[in-house]
Amino acid sequence: xxxxxxxxxxxxxxxxxxxxxxxxxxxxxxxxxxxxxxxxxxxxxxxxxxxxxxxxxxxxxxxxxxxxxxxxxxxxxxxxxxxxxxxxxxxxxxxxxxxxxxxxxxxxxxxxxxxxxxxxxxxxxxxxxxxxxxxxxxx
Numbered sequence: 001x002x003x004x005x006x007x008x009x010x011x012x013x014x015x016x017x018x019x020x021x022x023x024x025x026x027x028x029x030x031x032x033x034x035x036x037x038x039x040x041x042x043x044x045x046x047x048x049x050x051x052x053x054x055x056x057x058x059x060x061x062x063x064x065x066x067x068x069x070x071x072x073x074x075x076x077x078x079x080x081x082x083x084x085x086x087x088x089x090x091x092x093x094x095x096x097x098x099x100x101x102x103x104x105x106x107x108x109x110x111x112x113x114x115x116x117x118x119x120x121x122x123x124x125x126x127x128x129x130x131x132x133x134x135x136x137x138x139x
Contacts, residue, residue: 007031051100054125081131092117093124
């Protein structure tokens with residue numbers, strides 16, 4: 001709370017901003033986000049790190065993926081792969097790796113158990129790996 005007050009005090013220009021509430025709310029939001037990232041920076045297993053480690057195992061082959069194709073082409077290939085999935089699996093994949101949702105949040109959103117979501121994601125990653133291998137993107 002004190003950081004928010006100090007941030008507002010230091011950031012308010014000489015003329016009163018209009019509307020003041022929105023101006024102060026933006027300062028508080030930015031301070032909150034900065035504190036969140038500061039606290040999360042020391043944690044090695046943040047949601048982002050864990051999700052990226054899961055997907056990295058499917059596509060990370062530095063000699064082929066990073067060396068031979070551009071990031072945009074890889075993104076198009078993943079989009080093509082997502083088109084092969086059913087709606088529920090596509091939602092699960094995007095929520096996990098696009099929005100970095102936790103298994104529990106995804107499970108509640110799609111009406112499955114956490115274990116089922118976990119198993120589905122493992123199978124989707126296997127399918128994606130095979131899909132990329134068939135197209136010669138990874139070894």
